[in-house]
Amino acid sequence: MRLCIAVLVLGMLISCGQEKKYHDVKNDVASTVTSDKLADILLFQKELNAEFKNPETSPLADRFRINFETLDFFEVDTNYVVVAEFIRTPEALPFSMPTTTDRESTEVLYGIAKFTLNGKAHQLEIYQTPELITQEKYKDYLFLPFTDKTNGAETYGGGRYLDLRIPEGNTIVLDFNKAYNPYCAYNKKFSCPLVPSVNNLKTAVKAGVKAFEH
Template identity: 65%
Template sequence: MKYICCVFLVLSLLACGQGKKYHKSESKTELASSSAIVAILDFQEELNLEYKDPETSPLPDRYRKNFDGLEFFKPDTNYIIVAKFERTPDAVPFLLATTTSRKTEELLYGIAHFELNGQEHELEIYQSLGLLDQEEYEDYLFLPFLDETNGEETYGGGRYIDLTIPEGETITIDFNRAYNPYCAYNKKYSCPLVPRQNYLKTKVIAGVKDFIKK
């Protein structure tokens, strides 16, 4: 976003209306931040539209009738992290438990190393093997995580972030895009449980908050 600030100084020796204009443009950092905020707000709007639509919503009819939007933390670019991405090519597929008796087949695709809130962290990132036969999921990666907001500001079972396979040795994780498992809204769904090794010992004040049933 660009803005212009105009200041007019009227001096006793100058005619009324004359003066200086000061033009201020945002720096590249500020522009990038503004663009990121817009992208976060777009994500929130798209998620709300999805939850309002009976064809795509996980909400039971009784909750969707009065649904006027999810509650989010305020967008915060401090929670957009560029992490070092350590690939794990020798990892063996494993079965991840869910909230039901079903299990999902996952592969530890890589480990993200990053700093957040003044601390060093790492998170495991998975490839869901059961989705690979669908074209839209060919480069999909799955990041489930827990943090110290769970059970208070956010859903007790943790949250998810959708990622794509990066080309280089880093991966961008935007915690503003963290969303709740469908089980937070409707117990009929079977949702992967977050592995304990993906517990962040800090508060992630970003993304979707817990759902308050109305």
Template identity: 60%
Template sequence: MKPFIVFLVLLISLTNCAQKKQPLLGETDFQKELNAEYKDATTSPLTDKDRKQFEGLDFFKFDSTYIVTATLERTPNTAFFNMKTTTDRVSKERIYGVLSFEIKGKPYKLNIYQGQDLMTKAGFEDYLFLPFLDETNGLESYGGGRYIDARIPNGDTMEIDFNKAYNPYCAYNEKYSCPLVPRENYLKTRIEAGVKAFKKN
């Protein structure tokens, strides 16, 4: 094969590879990391069909308005209860505390939860679970509400970044069992931040 033909074949091959390995979409590190996780077959909650066509999740535009500093009122020794899920399974949770904060000048409160099982799992001993509902549910965002991951703070304040709100795995795949957001964690406002509803193929 003539050198020019060899060069042309290599160039076409490299171009095709570059087109197949397009960078994942995302405005922030959180968005890029979540998109990478959902594209990877070993970590993705997506069905095989949806993952093969996956290019990136749909997010609200990043908005610093939805990064708030909340006061944490701890509720020590609260009993664990059976948080309902989308299946017959229950999740053993307790209210770790109550978060008080403001969005656009209006006050809100959310319960933040601690899971019994995760308390004994290495790396998750200080993990807290913040599920919430808001007025975008069933419209721009997933109807069942969204989650935010958190860690036990040293002091009595916590930063809540609603831009990092993500959907339960059930929003993508019915094989998962996901905790249902308690009604008391409903915010009577539109949280236009975080992951939007997923449009299945």
């Protein structure tokens, strides 16, 4: 289930031949890693489409869900899988994040991700939702909302979200191929957190889910 931070207002193995040279082995490793990333992204897309097709989990109104086959995704691009420096902010206090309705979402700034994308340095704030971490399946859940230069044209104007998990070390993987729209992009009965202005990327993120056309 997508981060239901969109709240319903109603409630190596590496095979190497004996003659392989060292540089060839490196290429095999890179190929395996890329293949694993691709498979992971395609699985994400498949599961997301299944969620949207299922009447019990879909944010789509019935008139759109009945004939639904797939969301519109950018072409998978592993250049949008980045390893970011992860700086924790343990002293941060809870705050109220505005939403698309009168409801406010209580969040805590859990950390800051610093990374390079499209040749430029960026940083984004990553949040934790106190209400969610009381649930076993969300105890290590982190929430990353962001906007970028594709919004309002190729992607939803309000920005997109990434679901993350608390990493063990001081880095975190951000896979923008898994960026998805908040549920309110599909149905006005949902209440979705608004992206803080500090999380506006000064670049175009051509990865993940595109705008919903209906």
